[in-house]
Structure formats: C-alpha cells, structure tokens
Amino acid sequence: MAGAPQQTEGIEVDSFRAYRIDEQDGNLVAGFQELTLDDLTAGNVVIRVSHSTINYKDALAVTGAGRILRHYPLNGGIDLAGTVISSEDVAFQPGTEVLVNGCGLSETVDGGYSEVARLDSASLVPLPDGMSAAQAMQIGTAGYTAALAIHRMEQNGQRPENGPVVVTGATGGVGSIAIDMLSARGYEVVAVTGKADEEAYLREIGARRILVREQIDLGKRPMEKALASIGLAASHTLNTTVLPFILRAVCLLGINSVDTPRETRLAVWSRIAGDLMPQHLDRIGHRVISFDALPGAFQAYIDGTVTGRTVVEIS
Secondary structure (H helix, E strand, O other), rough: OOOOOOOEEEEEEOEEEEEEEEEEEEEEEEEEEEOHHOOOOOEEEEEEEEEEEEEEHHHHHHHOOOOOHHHHHHHOEEEEEEEEEEOOOOOHHOEEEEEEEEOOOOOOOOOOOOOOEOOHHHHHHHHOOOOOOOHHHHHHHHHHHHHHHHHHHHHOOOOOOOOOEEEEOOOOHHHHHHHHHHHHHOEEEEEEEOHHHHHHEEEHHHOEEEEHHHHHOOOOOOOOOOEEEEEOOOOOOOOOOHHHHHHHOOOOOOOOOOOOHHHHHHHHHHHOOOOOOOOOOHHHHEEEEEEEOHHOOOOHHHHHOOOOOOOOOOO
C-alpha cells in the first residue's frame, strides 16, 4: 500500500528496501521489495537500520525449512541495530542508537532485513556505552542467548569452582560466544563439536578441551555422570527420567531469548557490555556481508557449514 512521504526530524522516509518473506499459493517466496512505512507492522518508534545478522532461525524462515513466521508477509531478520529517526516514546529520542533481538522480529512483526523498521519501544534496548552497532550484531541473538543462559545458570548457583562446563554445538553462534564468555569468567570449557577440523578455532576462543561428537558416548541412562552443559545441537531428544532431577538436584533451564521480560533483557545486555563482553568477538563475528549478498548466504546455515557469526550491513 503506497503512502505519502513522511517527514521525521528532518529525515524523509519515502520508500526503502527490505528483504520480505511471503507465501503465495502455498509456496514461500522471499526477495527484495520497495516498501513505505505504511507497509510495516505497527509501532511507535521508527529506526534507520544499519546492521542485522544471520541466525539459523533466519535461514529456516527464509528457505521455508522451518515454519517461523506466524503470518505473511513479513520482513526477515530476528536482529537489528540502528538509530531512531522518529518516536512517540520520550525515552527514545531521535538520534538514539538502539538494538533489538527477538521480541517477535520476523515472527509476528517485521524484522531487521530492512533499511527502515517500525517497532514498539518496549522491544528496544539502548545501545550500551562503548558498543558499536556492528559489535551489537556480532553478538546478536546468538550472543544474547548465550549470555542469558550463563546468567540463569549462575542464578542457579553455577560457579567456576564447581567444575567443567560442556558446550555443545560449539562452532555455532551461540556455542562460540558461550565458550568465549564462560572462559573469560574463569570456567573450564569443554567444547563438543561435529567439526573435528575446527579444533584450533575452538581453542583460540577459549575451549580447554575438545570432544568430537561422533567419537564420544554421552550415555543413554538417566543417571550418567553429572555435568553442567549449555546448548542444544543435533537433536531435541532428551533421554532421561525424573531421577537425576530428584536425586542429584539437576536443573534443566529453558532459555527463551525471544520473550524475555524487559527487566531481564536490559540486565543481560548490561552484562554483555560488562563482565560477559566476548574477548574474541572479531574472530567469532568476522564475517561481514552486504545487504545485496544476503539471499545467497542462507543455505550454508541449513547445510551446517557455518562457523561463528555473520553480520549484515543494511545501510
């Protein structure tokens, strides 16, 4: 639906480019489109998007390998960083640098693969002091998920002196940043991976020991040797009973990075900018692509050949 040009603090928002996902005759269609503000889902803050990122979830959404979008059409991208250009919320004045991860992006509201986004201010996080938009997207949903998991584990009593922490899916975005954060916090990190040729990378970002997934037996009984682990990879299957939870006080902490309460979201991003700031961010998030290159970047995530993080320069 076409709309008249809208003036926002001296910046004219007429048409802009977005990577949009739609469903036509039962088939998923994704590609670049020219949009106006009237085409976007509702919100009280308009943002000029500078950077986004690619996550496995984004690849599922764009390729149709997973049913991520709740309705069509929507712009892809579950992360974004940029600058406020107009706002109905006094807490986010024009010029404020912000980031958004999760909060329904590319599920129920238009996501970050767009030169302009319009969102509810409740989903916005002010860019932490000393952190650039590009760094925020090197971290993105993957890094936030890792940080939230560590935050919850430590609230549950996890400490470096309690023993090693196993990180599965170690070469992926969440796993890589979790290894970095945990190592910097003084934990002994054991990385479990299906990519034996990535041992040097995993040691570089902080893993103390490397276990190749195909060469180990993680056990099938519910009362195997106790350990602390973070991550979900390869399968959602969990072969256990209530016994370890009762007899060993084992805790299974579900990490929902999409619908985190705002107070917790702000606290975790504060920690990411502080004691959980990744020490090897340029190594983990070294891959930067242009907006134009976005369509060709998703299949590698479906194929499982990607290591670390990818940042997308939107504008």
